[in-house]
Amino acid sequence: MQIPTHAIIVHGGAGTISDGRYAKRLAGCKIAAEAGWEILCRASTALDAVQRAVEALEDNPWFNDGTGAVRKATGGIQLDASLMDGTTLAAGAVATITRLKHPIRLARYILEDGRHVLLVGEAASNFARICGIAECSEQALITSR
Numbered sequence: 001m002q003i004p005t006h007a008i009i010v011h012g013g014a015g016t017i018s019d020g021r022y023a024k025r026l027a028g029c030k031i032a033a034e035a036g037w038e039i040l041c042r043a044s045t046a047l048d049a050v051q052r053a054v055e056a057l058e059d060n061p062w063f064n065d066g067t068g069a070v071r072k073a074t075g076g077i078q079l080d081a082s083l084m085d086g087t088t089l090a091a092g093a094v095a096t097i098t099r100l101k102h103p104i105r106l107a108r109y110i111l112e113d114g115r116h117v118l119l120v121g122e123a124a125s126n127f128a129r130i131c132g133i134a135e136c137s138e139q140a141l142i143t144s145r
Contacts, residue, residue: 032056054104061143081107093118099135
């Protein structure tokens with residue numbers, strides 16, 4: 001029996017999932033894990049695989065970051081993402097941004113840039129523009145659910 005040399009685990013957040021949403025959330029986690037697994041099988045880095053898996057979750061309206069973001073009490077949205085390299089312990093994180101479909105991409109840029117660990121709000125948005133990460137409208141991230 002061959003022992004696997006790598007693995008990927010995806011979770012879709014915390015909290016109670018109602019019966020009506022469980023199957024869709026489970027399917028979304030499976031899609032995300034498969035997207036990350038595909039990257040791992042190409043001999044890419046673990047960071048590449050994790051980023052791709054999170055992007056798949058951010059694309060899925062059944063999760064609450066990126067597409068499907070949860071509205072604040074004031075009606076807008078705020079997105080967060082973080083990423084850590086387990087080998088070097090370098091980290092990148094972004095918080096309270098509003099116009100990025102894939103906040104995890106900005107977290108990756110922050111990690112790789114190395115000057116910061118966490119950028120928040122307008123500073124994060126400015127850094128995203130410097131990095132060439134395209135913005136979208138906040139409305140494009142809000143779903144009917």
